[in-house]
Amino acid sequence: MADHPHRTQILHEISLAISPAETLESTAETALQAYLQKLNCTVGGVFSRREDGGYDRVIARPAAAVDDPVYLAARDRLVERAAGDTKDDESDTDNEADTNAESFPIVGEVGEGGHYYLFELCEFGVLLLGTRGSGLPAAVIDALGPLNDKLATACAATAAEATLRNERRRFEALFTTIQEPMVTVSLTDGQATITRRNEAFETTFGDATSTTEGSRLEPTIPATDSEETARGDETETADIDAQLTDGQPVTAEVSRQTTAGSGDFLLRAVPVTTATGREFFLLYVDITDEKRRRRTLASLYTESQAVLTSEDRQAACERTIDTAMAVIDASVAEVQLYDRATDALTPAATTADEPVFAAASGDDETPLWAVYGGETRCIDQLSTADDSIAHTGPVIESVLLCPLSDHGVLVIADERPRAFDETDIQLGRLLSTLGNIGLTRAQRTQSLEAVQAITQEAVTAEAKPAMVDAVLEQLPTALNFPITGLWEYDQIDDRLTPLGMTEQAFDLLRSPPAFERGDGIAWDAFERGETELVGDIAARPDAYNENSAVRSEVIAPIGEFGILMAGAVRPQNLTDADRSIADTLTSNLETAIQLVDSREELQLLEAVFDRVLRHNLRNDLTVIKGYANAIAEDCETAAYAADIIEHCENLERTAANARTMREVVQTREQRQQVDIDTVVADAVEMAPDPPAAVDISVDIETAATVLAHPKLPVAITQLIENALEHAVDDDGELRVTATEAGDDVVIEVSDDGPGIPTTELTVIDGHDESALEHGSGVGLWLIDRIVDYSDGQLTFDNSDGTTARITLGAA
Template sequence: MTTGQRRTETLYEISLAIRQRGSLAETARAALSAYVDHLDCSAGAVLERTTGPSYDLVAAVPSDATDLEAYEQAHRRLQRRRDRTDRERFPLSARSSDETRYWLFELPGFGVVFLAGDALDRQTAHALDAVNEQFAAACRNARETEQLRAERDRFEAIFDAIQEPIVTAVYKDNEPIIRRVNDTFLDVFGYDEAEVIGMSVNDLIVPDDQTQRTEARGIDEQLASGEPVTREIRRQTTDGMRDFLLRAVPVDADDSNEYVGIYVDITTKGRQRRFEWLYNETREILASKDTETICEHTIATSRELIDFSRAAVYLYDRDEEALVPAATTGGSHEWEQYTDDGSVAWDVYRSGPRWFEDLSNCERTVPCGEKHGSALFVPLGEHGVLMMSTDEPGSFEETDFQVAKLLAVIVETALDRALREQGLEEIQSITRRILDAEDHEDAARGVLDQLPNVLDMPISSIWRYDGADDALEPIAMSDGALELVDEVPTFSGDESIAWRAFNDGETKLVSDVPSHGAVYNEETPLHSEIIMPLGDFGVLVTASTRRGSFSEGERRLLETLAANVETAMRLVSRRHERDLLDQVIARVLRHNLRNDLNVIQGHATALTDHEESRAHAEAIIEHCENLQKTAQNARRMREIVESSGETTTLSLPEAVDHALRRITDHFPDTDLTVEVESTPRIVAHPALPTAIEQLLENSIEHGRSSDAAVGIRVFEEGDTAVVEITDDGPGIPQEELDILDQHGESALEHGSGAGLWMVDRVVEYSNATIEFNTDDGTTVRLRFDAA
């Protein structure tokens, strides 16, 4: 079996172990164990990126892996990376102080995986991208599942407000054991909470009657099999035997058969009918897949629960900055949208439910403009408002108000779920579109062409980080954003919220932009924003002209989109780099091979015509050596580009010494002056010695005609480490320096620029800078941030 086949088999074995399990920790630990086992690593850990300045440990294999010096050093490196604006590219690799090799791989949209051990080679490390994406997706899904469970728990909590007895029980040994009850349950059945938790429901409230006991067992069997129960029963209460309508629904729990039961006193038949309708219609509302159906079911359910003349569901439309009627009991022409703050609908949307006994006393604008009768207004979370009204004052009771509030919570939950599912589908659509983008600008336009409509984010923009200027520069804006901004700013330093989000690597949800301490423009028309970092690429910003416009649910959706956009931008970059490499190598080989083969052919012809052939033979040998050098450069160029994301911590003097050893082997007679004034350590691409060698070779070759002396110097200047190469020759030709501005294959009008092209790539991959001065000879300076 070949090395490549073994690598493929290893990656396949790891991928088989990656799947969502019972919890995030279990998901991470199972996959991490496969990484460690199949890659022959000594230890590993998974860390989740938090909203603060640190990473949280999710799992470690073995459990004491966090005690390793390699782990501690890697963790410190992650902390430093988050504090820097010019972050190193993943994967990161280095040796710890105890000479243990460690690797840090990005889990996009989630965090980082740490591996320790010498068996992992560079080719396998770079082949892990797809597996890491799979691992990250499993972790994100596990985290989302845990959040959904938390949401389910919060949803259950709303039943504490219902004025009916409620119990949550789990079946153990076929007995319904109580986990939680509300206060009404305790009051009605006459117990303290400490008495009921852990007890059987049947032992507490089922009458000591064989018929009732048998009926209770039948109910248990039905619930344990996953079927809901609706049945009239008799139970013992503090007031004696009472008749109830039992509504019990199984809950999809991971580790047990659990159910929630509500006991509706059916002495009053009208109240019974209300809760029957609420129960049945709740299932319909929660099962609805789109907002239109949910709103229509809400109006129909409201009509059966509460006696009113008119009802409407208003939903917030961010594009219009208005509350817009989505479903009503009457013709749509009666119901206008509300764009101002002088209406009851906006008051309720911002502040909470209102009950008007007599609308004639209301000073605010009301729907349909009818200031008579009575009305109930309840907010639907961040989604909008539910309104019900009658023509007569005093038409509603306290029970109506409570039912309306309970219905609003159910509708809010349904809208949350529908918008989340719809949003995730739209995010997948956006992601598929931008994965085929030709460049970053095309990808950014693809996002902003769809984002305003599919996620109701009309004011959106994308900024890209420019390492040379150390600034965030805009590359695409939606039409809504362009209409609001006269001059599009560039962000740098610590002068803006966008820069802070990028620098901190965490999402910023700002509810009141003008009052924020880091606002870029205090006169901005934008009043709320969500700024999401796109890794090292830049930031995605969406905004609104209304304060507090965005919900936590929208934030989570946009963070998912941002993680996908970050991955897409990275893939576009890799594709661009590989295309560029193919263009450059093709140009180098085409030009050099053609020239050298022409010369070889000419000298070979001369050999057949002349007896004095020594000079021609030497020329043939020289040009053959040139061809060999061209092939070597092509190989080096490919190795550099294919490892573009790799950096390592190294000693700058050692990198210089490595380059000098190779140069003196090729040019033993060169007059080289070496000055090492300090010994800084830096983070750079592993091919840095090759780049320094290329610069030295350029100085030597271009200085031969004037017997030039070449010098190299290592020193520190402020917070930067510098390597400086000088010669007093005629200077590097301008056409070769043009390569550093053009980057692409068109820059290589002749093959001699290949060396400088490699230098340019290594400098960019190292997040360094390069300076040329050709006024008197040539001086080249490479500047790096100290590690």
């Protein structure tokens, strides 16, 4: 047995090997090796105690000891003891004396000469030692207590450090590999300092944020340049600091300046108390895109309204692609519209400087046609895809194609592969629906305006052939009816005869057919008087020509006149909207044709009337007047002849007035600026000479000018003639005055007579003549029209003599 100094020396030498090492295993191994060597043991082990009372082996030496009978016996004993411990814990007793668990150290013997020893390592676990031959002296067993305590402390400290180190390592790994900006801030003596920041933080916020300001816990990252936001940022930062200082975690959305401009971040900050003090971990999750998308989605309603209320198709296209770029993260958006004339999808709008995607003709093998047919398609990597889409300019890898119904295709593209996710596809579909509605509405508006314009042109046509030519010339561009023809019903032959076609229709069909009674869909529509939309002619057994190049068409009857047929080379390409427009157009054309017919008839009547007044009537009156004069000279009944002559002269004046009236009406749109004194002077000059006893006075009290019909002096002359004829007695006076009344100029012709008969004035007021109620001539009508065409007012005052008053606005 070793003496005390020797034992002390050995224990001291063992103690030299007990100290915390890098890992728990190395700490335990170094110490255990010393135990085994110095105490001449054959096996040993260190076990850590689990929370459930069981033990985990930290290390066993030698490695082969796990098969050594001494080691196995000791371990089994330890397991039994742990079970006892657990049982005690479950029995919920506080009385230590009642425990069944053995107290340490536990000593046991195995076979011949085998001994094991289980020593408690307080707050950590158990030390196992085994010997062969002589066992450990009792004094040594007792003396190992302090050493074991030291080993327990070293192991516990190492384990704790290892745990911390592992946590630290995990955190460091997380810190360095995490893609989001992350920073730690420590607070020492009221001064906040950034202790660590990851690469993402530096990349995002740059170097300017390497320090915090004073005690501010969040790094100094300015919000924006604006003063208002800066003030808000100060308040926000103060709130964040207050929460963190209070030990509360923070989750807040913040706007911060970045090296690339500015961004929105979800700030997650948490205070952590460490051995060295309090530390704050701040993670900035970039939600710039998310917020932008949220904002965009929030304003999508407004954006969609803009698309839906587009004034024309071009605006609808441009707003659709602008909205697409706002909602979807893409590099370019375009709209390709279908052109019926060329059967091609052609670029209509692009967010790039120039269209990226080329036009696609009907023969091109491109997914654009499948999409035009109604299928949404997303290509993740165009460079390796089976499909190809001709494009120029930037590299394009991702393409999202959405149909715009019969209008065309919405193309959204990006240079990155797999740039679009399911959300983008859904947004694309939504946008294409909006774009389609916007385009349809704009097209309808534009079409209605075009119908109005076409109608206006139609009604002003001199004759039907000119009208037909005008309409056919406008249809391709104005109504997107490039393949259109007009047929007229021929009553004599009882068939629909072609009147004309658009150029594209002529190129396509060459010789338009005439439809006999019962021929095909066209005759049927004409006969029923209803517009018909044919989606696919090839599918209609009653088609006139099932092999026609035209695959879809609208047949719109023009009343009893005939029909309009508009076609397209693709089935289902003409829609209900087209049918509606065609229906409206033909309804207007029916009226226009009637107007043109009426105008032709009126022109004919006018020509006849002009000839009668100007030639036939005057010539005959001249002859009659000549013979009447001859009769008056030679015949006893000269009094009758005088009457004849007077009536002839009346008829001559009436005819002259009628011609003047015709001339006035024909020039009703004309206006000219004239001086009032000139107008009155001309009128007096043109008036017949008054009887000798009648005095005409002229009093012009204004130098104003008026904007009036050129025949205004004729109207005043007629008033003077009427006064001379009906009102002025002998020795009477006829007064012509012109005065200003505010902004108006008033011209009055006054006399002392009884005035113009009431019946004449009633007819004038009513602007109507009938067989029972009519004026005595056209003189008053002439005055009425000229004043009206001069935007003036004609009134009569019979209270004291007769005063005819013309009120005109001063120029």
